[in-house]
Amino acid sequence: MSHPVEVHELVKTYFEQGRGEVHAVRGLSFHCQEGEIFGLLGANGAGKTSTLRMLSTVLTPSAGTASVMGHDLVKEPASVRRSLGFFSASTALYPRLTPRETLDFFARINGFPPERVKDRVEELVRRIGLESYANTRVDQLSSGMKQKVSIARTVAHDPPVLIFDEPTVGLDVLNAIEFHDVLREFRGQGKAIILSTHIMSEAEKLCDRIAIVHKGRILACDTLAALRENTGDHYLEDIFVRFVTAGAE
């Protein structure tokens, strides 16, 4: 049976002036199921963002294959993008549009049925509690509000797959907790969610399965319980360090 997201031996190599050939991703394989939050846990530079950028077709894989909702990344990039919502620190909002215009635009451009766009926008505005700010320009909103609009923007076209790359970086505790609740809600709706993070507690709380990524490779991939059992460590931080240290050796 095929999963919403399937990644097989994905490789990304690129040339960077001063660094030469960089092997950002070295043969990553994993899958993500419906109603699952799959965590990519790794330090900065582990290859998480490159992997997610390949999944969202911003980058082209150097080797390997991957599919989103059965669409091949390389052969059907537009269908892949239509099937997913991508959220990261580098996917900001248009400051001069209002939240309502933003949601309308992203729903339409991602192929949401035009006759249902208006209702969808209103539903999202209500869901994120932006009724009184829906017609205020995004650059006049607080950072918490912007974060909410960003999440709504990601799901505006109701995609079956969601990708979140370090979503809580820069958020205060309350906003981060609120974000976790939203993520659980999406999981409850049956969406396949890939969450990249370097925050251990976040992965512990949210992820159904966790892949520990280091230097472009997956060192371990399992549920938290199984990882605990295999290593004998309780805390994810200890588990992470154990694998990374072993991987380095």
Add this chain to the structure above:
Amino acid sequence: MSRPGDVWLLYWRELRSALRERNVLLYSLLVPALLYPTVLWMIISADSMVRGMLEQSRSQVALVGLPEDHRVLEALLTEDKEFTLQTETEASARQLLKRGRVDAFALFERGAHGELKVRIYYDGSRLHSKIAKGRLEGVLSRYRDLRIEELAHLNAVPEVRLQRVWIKTENQASENDVGRLVLSTLLPMAMIVVMGMGGLYPAVDSTAGERERNTWETMLTTAASRDDIILAKYLYVVTVIAFSGFLNLTALYACVYAALDPMEGITISLPLASVPILLGGTILLAMFMAAGMMVPASFARTFQQGQSLATPFYAVTILPTVLVADPSVQFKLWMAFIPVLNAALTFREAVAGRLLVPQLLVTLAVLLVCVFVSLWVARRVLAYEDIVLGTYGGSFWTFMRKRLWGKR
């Protein structure tokens, strides 16, 4: 495959954002519309003020050695309210002129046959002195005519026997020709300067600005194809530049009409046949300028970098306008092969009511080729991931040399 619906959505989003941006409104709409009324008002006001001041001012003139039998001339000068006279020796007059105490002095000498010779000394570096010289010349010519008339009367001969050469000038240009000369001198330069100014901000904002605001990756993760995104951005910048051009054209025409048409000897009107050429030329030039500014700006990571990459293109486009402002420069066929210069000359010829078909066709072909080449380059540039993500470390020229032309 390109989806027109997506292009329209993306285009409309760009335009909607732009119309809420202060800088776009200022440089693309307000400046083209208000620049000329303001500048013309300032020029006319300053000119009237200077003229008024000069008309009211009296020229301080020294007379040196005016013979007794020419006292009528002194009377003429004294009656004239434009002069304040004083009698000096040559040496003191020279000193006074040097120090700026007199504006000019007239040195009178007798010729071998008793005729009066007048030399006017003035200081060409001072406006008042030049005015005094002009005024003196006027009075002296009048005096000479009076003396000829007097001589003719005394000798009972017709004046024409003594005045053998008569000079008369006549302007053969129609009032329309004069008006079109004014328009064709001003319009090409104004159009190119203002269109470039109007296009610079949107061209940089829609490329480098997007990257700086982190909205570029947001856009790349939508279902729209990369080609559609580029096309929509390009059409948006073309729209803003063309609109700046149209506004500028209208404002310039209205201002020149309001300021000069009421004057005698000049009629401001555009030949009807020039209108489609001006409109089409504006769109074509907008297409060229948008492509020329967006390609280098797409290399920048920040708005400021984008501005410094796109500004040289803008500066280069302005250069030919200096040449076009000179009415003696003719639109030769070879000039039609130089982008921007060809458009500026086409504007000029159209306004002047001259239709040069070969030049027009070459201009059209050259600009279209330039646009297609620029768009091809843009497509090639954005095929590189490091350019797309803003991680490319080299310069625009290094990229062109190493990747586009394949030289290492």
